[in-house]
Amino acid sequence: MEKVVLLLIALGACSHVTEAVLPILMWHGMGDSCCNPLSMGSIKKSFENLIPGVYVHSLEIGSTVTKDTENGFLMNVNDQITEACAKIKADANLANGFNAIGFSQGGQFLRAVAQRCPEPQMHNLVSVGGQHQGVYGFPKCPGENSTLCELVRKALDVGAYVSFIQDHVVQAEYWQDPFNYNEYVQKSVFLAEINNEQTYKPEYKTNLQKLTNLVLVRFLRDTMVQPSISEWFGFYAQGTDKETIAMQETNVFKKDLLGLREMLDAGKIHFLASDTDHLRFNQTFFEKQLLPWFK
Numbered sequence: 001m002e003k004v005v006l007l008l009i010a011l012g013a014c015s016h017v018t019e020a021v022l023p024i025l026m027w028h029g030m031g032d033s034c035c036n037p038l039s040m041g042s043i044k045k046s047f048e049n050l051i052p053g054v055y056v057h058s059l060e061i062g063s064t065v066t067k068d069t070e071n072g073f074l075m076n077v078n079d080q081i082t083e084a085c086a087k088i089k090a091d092a093n094l095a096n097g098f099n100a101i102g103f104s105q106g107g108q109f110l111r112a113v114a115q116r117c118p119e120p121q122m123h124n125l126v127s128v129g130g131q132h133q134g135v136y137g138f139p140k141c142p143g144e145n146s147t148l149c150e151l152v153r154k155a156l157d158v159g160a161y162v163s164f165i166q167d168h169v170v171q172a173e174y175w176q177d178p179f180n181y182n183e184y185v186q187k188s189v190f191l192a193e194i195n196n197e198q199t200y201k202p203e204y205k206t207n208l209q210k211l212t213n214l215v216l217v218r219f220l221r222d223t224m225v226q227p228s229i230s231e232w233f234g235f236y237a238q239g240t241d242k243e244t245i246a247m248q249e250t251n252v253f254k255k256d257l258l259g260l261r262e263m264l265d266a267g268k269i270h271f272l273a274s275d276t277d278h279l280r281f282n283q284t285f286f287e288k289q290l291l292p293w294f295k
Contacts, residue, residue, distance in 0.1 A: 022099050022123060023055035024294055025088065029104025029129070029279065030171070033068045034060035040103075046283070050291060055093045059084055059106075072105070073152055077173045077190040081109060085117035097121040099294050103279060104129045107231075108174060111208070112194045115258075118207040124293045126215040129225065129279055133235035133250060134176035134191045137226030161187040178236035196257035205259040214263060215293055217272045224278040232271050233260065 024047055028040045035041050035058060044056045061071045061080050071080060088094055100122050102110035107130015114122045155165045160175040166189045173190035177183065185192045196204050208214075222228035227236055233247035247253050253260050263269050272289055274281050281290075 021051055021054050021295060022097055023057065023093050025094065025098050025100040025110070025122075026056065026058040027084070027100070027102045027106030027110050028058070028068075028072070029102075029106050030072045031069065032072065032103070033065045034058040035065055043286075046286060047291075047294065050287065051295060054294070057088075057091055057094060057098075059087065071170075073170055074168055075170065076167055077109065077112075077170055080170075081112045081116060084109070084113055088113070088117065088120065094120050097123055099124040099126075101126040101128065101290070101294075102130055104225075105131065105170070105174065108132050108191070108194070111214075112190075114211060115194060115204040115207045118203075118210060122211060124213045124215065125211055126217065126290060126293050127231070128217045128281075128290070129219055129222070129231050130216070131174055131225055131230040132216070132233045133195070133230040133252070134174040135171070135226055135230060136176055136178055136236060136241055163187075176235065178238055178241055181238050195252050197251065200257070205257065209259045209263060209268075211263070211268060213268055213270060213293060215270045215272060215290075217274065217289070219278050219280070220273055220275045222278045 026040060026044065028034060032039050040058050044058055047054055047056050060068045061075065061083055062068045097120050100110045102108070102125070107127030110125055111127065111130070111132065114125060152169055152171055155169045156172060156175065159165060160172040160177070161183055165172045166187060173188065176188070176191060185197050192198050194204070216232050218228055218231040220228065225231060227234070227244050229235065229244045229246070233250065233252070234245055235250055237243045237245045247260065252258055260269065274285055
């Protein structure tokens with residue numbers, strides 16, 4: 001009888017144990033910083049309030065918030081990925097795996113982390129307005145630093161594939177010219193490489209497929225990202241900046257460079273949409289569309 005009672009007590013205790021939620025890693029977009037109280041700081045607090053006990057790490061690239069913002073414009077993306085991977089490995093709270101959310105360019109940067117730095121394991125990746133096939137246009141520049149925005153515009157006007165600009169202007173590093181695909185493949189120092197369009201790296205495909213879910217959020221009224229279908233891994237058809245094609249029609253998909261076909265067939269890729277401008281989602285969208293991927 002005593003053993004039965006003890007067993008019942010043990011079962012009762014177990015019934016109150018809930019599975020611990022995975023920590024969350026965030027990466028901000030261009031013109032923003034890790035800790036802006038009106039953007040990333042607010043989103044971090046929302047996660048913490050809505051998922052009790054969750055740990056949230058908002059990536060800061062550089063030693064200060066100011067440098068973090070500047071680096072979003074002027075630090076080579078590959079160096080940013082290296083720094084991000086080092087900070088992730090150094091954070092003991094992330095050692096057993098994590099879910100990730102990237103905003104705007106932070107979306108494709110976190111995908112690069114998943115492909116290049118598979119340990120600790122990223123489980124779900126939510127890309128909110130990330131440009132996974134790059135951009136061909138820079139109509140609006142976010143953030144409060146108009147000087148940096150103007151500098152980037154002038155650099156892109158000079159030539160996105162000029163070596164110095166490729167190495168030092170972040171937005172040039174995910175620029176894709178639909179009228180000159182070969183030059184893009186040859187000279188892109190980040191996007192073409194991470195999309196496996198240069199020297200093929202099988203580990204990029206293997207590591208990306210380790211994701212449980214890849215969630216792609218597109219802003220249907222986007223006035224900053226051209227074309228906005230890049231947020232769903234699509235782009236312009238080659239030779240035009242008018243006609244767009246879906247992910248399934250791109251070289252990355254058709255040549256199976258990243259395993260997107262297998263992920264799509266396995267139900268791992270999810271396409272969400274917000275009928276708003278770039279990153280202009282409200283709390284309701286956050287709670288109903290984004291939050292469930294972290295619970």
